[in-house]
Amino acid sequence: MTILRKLQSQATKEEKGQWQTKSASDGEDGIWKIHIWIRTALFFQLTKILLLLSGAVTVRRGRPAVLQCGVDPGDTLLSVTWKIHLRNTSCIISFKIEEDNTKTSDSYCTTRMRSDNLSLEISNTEISDEGKYNCEVVNDKDTFTRDTSLQVLAQPMTFLKLNSDGCPECGAIGGNPPAEISWIPHSDEINTIQLEESNQTWTVISTISRKRINGNSVTCLVSHPTFANPWKGEITLSGK
Structure with missing residues (x-):
């Protein structure tokens, strides 16, 4: 699992460098969406393979x-x-x-x-x-x-809202392992935190700066091993 997290972290850094220089046009948003789905599918397939090779047993809480x-x-x-x-x-x-x-x-x-x-x-x-x-x-x-x-495995509860600063905030509460959160369009001003709760589940909250968003809405994708497909939520930015 540590290997997978390092690979995913490296991939995220590479993606950030590639996409920071591009505009958030509709065509590029479509390419980024396909990229997110492919990356998520590959990540969880690799997770299943490593668990199988290691003799691990996975079960729902x-x-x-x-x-x-x-x-x-x-x-x-x-x-x-x-x-x-x-x-x-x-x-x-x-x-x-x-x-x-x-x-x-x-x-x-x-x-x-x-x-x-x-x-x-x-x-x-x-x-x-x-x-x-x-x-x-x-x-x-x-x-x-x-x-x-x-x-x-514990399935998280998800939410998407505008926080007190008017910025889109997406979260996954009560999951194990921690959920993975991505945004469309992507931005170089995303702040994501992970908190371990007293019951050993994880809360993940990701916030994207509205100043760097081109357009009137953003989409949040939450990926987790308990989801057959990533959870998707879209929110409209007020005042834009």
Whole structure:
């Protein structure tokens, strides 16, 4: 995810340099709109590919998640241990097959997490469940380990308005990960801030200076993994 953010940041800087020297004519606005859509589509496709290659599991907040060990211990399974490393805490869930074939288990995690043989089930997922999950499987010959990461998605609420200074302000509230906001036409005077809330969601607010806007309206595009397509809002500038 860090690689993708660096690539996107670099692309944004390159785009800004390219478009600062151009006027905001209707033809150029159309090209910029196509550029935004292509960039957004490529970004989220790359995100999905990297998550797949890394063995990551993605789930919507509030829905159940199932993580697999992904190994076959054969008929001589002795124990399974999940070592879970979250943002603010760590815990362990394990079970062991005793000599008389009885199963004993221990859990020091939330009751929403339950180990079922080679899988870990999490009910009613929360953003606080995000982290690294290490599965250790032991049989009579060897020990196998596998790391899996969990990402919990939260869909943001969006808005577009004129702020107290009369400038267009676009926002995405309560999302995870942070939403990406773009403007059409583009401007070199855009201020975007990200705020992490107490519930570990993100608020993103982007403001564009009306002084550098040619025309009577602007369009805001909000992109997020929970959106099938970017959210789009258009607002008319008063007094122009």
